[in-house]
Amino acid sequence: MKRILLALGLAAALVAAAQSPAPMQNPSSPGLSNNLRGAGAIDAEPKTPLMPKTVNDDKRPMRNYAMQPPIIPHQIDNYQVDRNFNKCLSCHARERIADSQAPMVSVTHFLDRNGVVKDKISTRRYFCTQCHVPQADVRPPVGSTLQDSATVEASLAKGAKK
Ligand code: HEC
Numbered sequence: 001m002k003r004i005l006l007a008l009g010l011a012a013a014l015v016a017a018a019q020s021p022a023p024m025q026n027p028s029s030p031g032l033s034n035n036l037r038g039a040g041a042i043d044a045e046p047k048t049p050l051m052p053k054t055v056n057d058d059k060r061p062m063r064n065y066a067m068q069p070p071i072i073p074h075q076i077d078n079y080q081v082d083r084n085f086n087k088c089l090s091c092h093a094r095e096r097i098a099d100s101q102a103p104m105v106s107v108t109h110f111l112d113r114n115g116v117v118k119d120k121i122s123t124r125r126y127f128c129t130q131c132h133v134p135q136a137d138v139r140p141p142v143g144s145t146l147q148d149s150a151t152v153e154a155s156l157a158k159g160a161k162k
């Protein structure tokens with residue numbers, strides 16, 4: 001459970017955030033940020049935080065670069081994805097989008113390893129959550145300075161002119 005919470009916390013930390021709270025100090029190791037664990041001595045069991053809500057607003061945020069796998073803007077709780085069944089494809093497969101009105105997986109999802117477009121989803125793209133992840137509704141405990149590729153290009157070009 002702790003590991004799951006840590007993973008969730010780390011995932012949350014990746015959510016790009018304009019602002020992040022000032023780092024909490026760990027009394028046992030001054031100078032070390034303690035935001036994921038919360039205040040408290042290192043040998044004391046902290047109170048387990050509640051599981052955060054999944055963002056489920058159906059809104060597509062901007063992608064940070066052209067090849068970024070889009071994040072999943074809806075809940076995926078209990079969606080089965082294994083060798084027997086793929087719940088995601090029941091809406092996102094080419095044959096299903098007329099009914100579901102979900103965006104179809106793009107053509108890259110049909111390429112085999114030789115770059116040939118197949119009719120079936122590529123085995124390399126079968127386990128969707130390898131690349132696509134939902135987001136947790138949290139204040140990221142650690143800030144992110146990630147900028148999208150166009151912003152980086154623009155600031156590089158500006159620097160070159162000077
Ligand atoms: C019941 C139908 C349904 C199921 C099942 C479903 N989706 Fe979706 N998905 C949608 C719809 C509809 C959208 C469009 C945005 C919205 O309404 O949430 C969407 C949007 C997305 C997007 C955003 C696409 C973009 O261009 O930004 C991704 C990624 C995605 N889904 C991945 C998944 C994955 C991975 C699974 C399985 C774990 C899954 N979906 C299961 C219906 C579904």
Ligand code: HEC
Pocket residue numbers: 066067068069070086088089092103104105106107108109121124125126127128129130131132
């Ligand atoms: C190996 C990584 C990977 C896997 C696995 C993967 N995708 Fe993607 N997906 C991407 C990338 C990268 C993009 C954006 C660029 C592109 O379209 O190839 C994308 C784009 C999408 C889009 C947006 C398509 C569009 O035209 O805007 C949807 C929807 C989607 N994926 C759904 C799925 C579903 C459903 C699965 C599982 C059946 C899946 N993906 C598996 C990497 C992956």
